[in-house]
Amino acid sequence: MSATRLFLLLWALVLAGCSSFGGRDPLQVDLAGMEPLAGEGLEVRxxxxxxxxxxxxxxxxxSGVALELEVNDLPLASGVSSQGGTVAGFGETLIEVPVTLSAFSVLRQAWNLGGGAPLQNVPYALRGxxxxxxxxxxxxxxxxxLSLPEPRDTP
Incomplete structure (x- = not known):
């Protein structure tokens, strides 16, 4: 087999392999919960x-997870985990990722939200x-x- 034919055959196999990666529907990822962790210094985890x-x-x-959380169009938290696993076809799983909020990001959020108004309709974005x-x-x-409930008046 000549080098040209071999090259064309390999190129066709590469293209066929790449086409098999397309057509997958995106994953649906929802925030299911949050639990506090012990932090160090001025960080919150x-x-x-x-x-x-x-x-x-x-x-x-x-074989690993990385994510970033923005609130009100400002970075708030990020996290990584080396946890691995499998999400079955037409299935679901729960993945836990530790995230860190720096004191600076918390202060920036407080400054941006300021005024003591209730936290209503604050946009968030989760990417990972x-x-x-x-x-x-x-x-x-x-x-x-995000909309946090307003405090109730107690009689």
Whole structure:
């Protein structure tokens, strides 16, 4: 087989392999809960619980998680975990990721929200990825608004 034919055959295999990666529906990732962790110094730490749903037929294997949380268009927290696992096809799993809020980011949020007004309709954005090797990394995002209930007047 000539070098040209071998090159064309390999190129066709690469293109066919790349086309098999397309057509996957995005993961659905929702914030399922938060639990406080012990922090050091001026940092605040939480464990974020993420519910990850896989709307695809094939399972997704991951080997690490990274995420960033923005509130009111400002960075608030970030976290990573070397936790690995599998999200079954048409299945879901709960992933826990420790995140850190620096004192500076908390102060910046307080300054931006200022005025003592109730926290209503504050936009948030959650972005991250499930690590899965060279072509298996799956990115995710979630956005919405946070509204904390106003304190009740007690008689």
């Amino acid at each position: 939480f464990t974020l619980k993420l519910r990850v749903q896989n709307p695809n037929e094939s399972a997704i294997h991951y 990825k499930l690590g899965g090797g060279l072509w298996g990394t799956r990115r995710f995002s979630d956005a919405g608004v």
